[in-house]
Amino acid sequence: MGTVSTGSDAQLDRNALAALYEETFRNLEEGTITEGRVVALTKDKVVVDIGYKSEGMIPGDQFSTEELQNLKLGDKLQVYIEECEDADGNLVLSKEKADKMKIWEELEKLYKEEKSIEGKIISRIKGGMMVDIGVKAFLPGSQIDLHPVRDLDGLVGKTFPLKIIKINHRRGNVVVSRRVLLEETRDKKRQTTLANLKEGQLIQGMVKNITDYGAFIDLGGIDGLLHITDMSWGRVGHPSEMFSVGDKVEVTVLKYDRETGRISLGLKQKSADPWTNVAGKYPIGTRVRGRVVSLTDYGAFVELEPGVEGLVHVSEMSWTHEVRHPSRVVAVGDQVEAAVLNVDPASRKISLGMKQTAPNPWDMIETKYPIGTRIEGKVKSLTDFGAFIGLEEGIDGLIHISDMSWTKHIKHPSELFKKGQKVEAIVLRIDKEKERLSLGYKQLTRDPWDDEIPSRYHVGDSVTGKVSKVADFGIFVELEGGVEGLIHISEAGLESQTKLEEKFKLGEEVTAKIIKVDREERKIALSLREHHLDTDRRQMDEYHASQGSLDQSLGRAAKQSRKRQQSDD
Incomplete structure (x- = not known):
């Protein structure tokens, strides 16, 4: 016999159910996340039971294709309650918002715990980069790396560990930093490196930066300087000749100053100094071969072996011609013999000579061109004091201006010669040590001062010639036979204010008196003043002589007149 419910019991059951219903409704608040169970699946939606009075529907486009394929009835999902009842009384749920809220919760947790998160750089924007860390976050340009990054576009698509430095869920703002993590890593490495660092040890590093004076090596959170002078025992023009940024290198710790934190590094110290045995390896007189590594105005540096260079001075490059600059003879990279x-090991200097590998033409000069030899050559250059004549490659002779003419006063060699002209000359003197060869041009002919000039020109004679030069001190007059005589300014017979060039013109014919013939000095001195005085005396004598003849004629005429008068009487 069954139990019959009374009216009061039925009312109690209804109240209990209403209370349970009300409790269920209170626990499900809009804007919260709850767990639900999949109860139905279609192409467009997923139906989820969250224990509410009605089931909720989630649009299918909130699921990826893969998620929809793997989803099964009964699977549990975290969902976001958007509305408990919409206009149609339906429960509105969102998986997409639930996922985002979970991400924000995780981000806030990471921020509080100061942990890192992987982020993918998706684009470059003003001031930095946009990063995907589940939500879009901003990576400022100053927080990308320890040093400024030039190619920001090259970072797009790359993934890096990042640290959240600012977050605001309400505004949807997240700011991240990569630099903070790099600094933390660097500081840890720095402490480890410094704890183990000691002078003399070998340490691995990476070239971080290159300057004109050296390279900075990252030793692991701390930088050391490898100075250019400690890179090689040899010559290094610029650190970039040996290293590029990013190169790995093993170096020696030369000095570590714990107070300043400065670390000096060395590379060449890993090997023995090649100059230790240079004197024994390259004794004076040894023939060597090497590569030209650099040129200066004064010579060429030749590498004999790594770390050992010698200098070929410009004066030691050729016997045969004057080298004005090493580039005329060698170029960087040339292999040369010297x-x-x-050798001066203390100063780390070796002097080399290239010309010493060939015979010196001046050693044979006396045999090839003995004094008195008649030679032929071309005029190479003219100077105020003479003309240089090229006899062969490297052998030049000088015709001094005093050896150009027996009879003429040569003011400049260009009066007789021009560059490139073929000339003959006589070898007068040889100086092997100074490599000088003196030539004579006038010696090709007999010296007219031996007998011809002294016998033709005598003191007291009057001679006529043409003005060949006008100098401050006098006038040169070319006489017969090409001989020049000098009328000194004191013998020109001019008033004190009159200048020679105003009175005498080139080519003008003048007559003067010879007042001196100096055979030793090969000079003829002339005087216009004496010539004029002689002319005046001669004219006076002629005048007096003519006056005497007139008086005699008048006397004879008077005497004859008296005789005629007497006879008439």
């Missing part, structure tokens, strides 16, 4: 002239 002789060791001097």
Whole structure:
């Protein structure tokens, strides 16, 4: 026999159910996340039971294709309650918003715990980069790396560990930093490196930066300087010749100053100094071969072996011609042969000579061109004091201006010669040590001062010639036979204010008196003043002589007149 419910019991059951219903409704607040169970699946929607009075529907486009394929009835989902009842009384749920809220919760947790998160750089924007960390976050340009990044576009698509430095869920703002993590890593490495660092140890590093004076090496959170002078025992023009940024290198710790934190590094110290045995390896007179590594105005540096260079001075490059600049003879990279002239290990200097590997033409000069030899050559250059004549490659002779003419006063060699002209000359003197060869041009002919000039020109004679030069001190007059005589300014017979060039013109014919013939000095001195005085005396004598003849004629005429008068009487 069954139990019959009374009216009061039925009312109690209804109240209990209403209370349970009300409790369920209170626990499900809009804007919260709850767990639900999939109860139905279609192409366009997923139906989820969250224990509410009605089931909720989630649009299918909030799921990826893969998620929809793997989803099964009964699967549990975290969902976001958008509305408990819409206009149609339906429960509105969102998986997409639930996922985002979970992400924000995770981000806030990471921020509080100061942990890192992987982020993918998706685009470059003003002031930095946009990063995907589940939500879009801003990576300022100053927080990308420890140093400024030039190619920001090259970072797009790359993934880096990042640290959240600012977050605002309400505004949807997240700011991240990569630099903070790099600094933390660097500081940890720095402490480890410094704890183990000691002078003399070998340490691995990476070239971080290159300057004109050296390279900065990252030793692991701390930088050391590898100075250019400690890179190689040899010559290094610029650190970039040996290293590029990013190169790995093993170096020696030369000095570590714990107070300043400065670290000096060395590379060449890993090997023995090649100059230790240079004197024994390259004794004076040794023939060597090497590569030209640099040129200066004064010579060429030749590498004999790594770390050992010698200098070929410009004066030691050729016997045969004057080298004005090493580039006329050699170029960087050339292989050359030379002789060791001097070794100074203390100063780390080796003097080399290239010309010493070939015979010196001046050693044979006396045999090839003995004094008195008649030679032929071309005029190479003219100077105020003479003309240089090229006899062969490297052998030049000088015709001094005093050896150009027996009879003429040569003011400049250009009066007789021009560049490139073929001339003959006589070898007068040889100086092997100074490599000088003196030539004579006037010696090609007999000296007219031996007998011809002294016998033709005598003191007291009057001679006529043409003005060949006008100098401050006098006038040169070319006489017969090409001989020049000088009328000194004191013998020109001019008033004190009158200048020679105003009175005498080139080519003008003048007559003067010879007042001196100096055979030793090969000079003829002339005087216009004396010539004029002689002319005046001669004219006076002629005048007096003519006056005497007139008086005699008048006397004879008077005497004859008296005789005629007497006879008439």
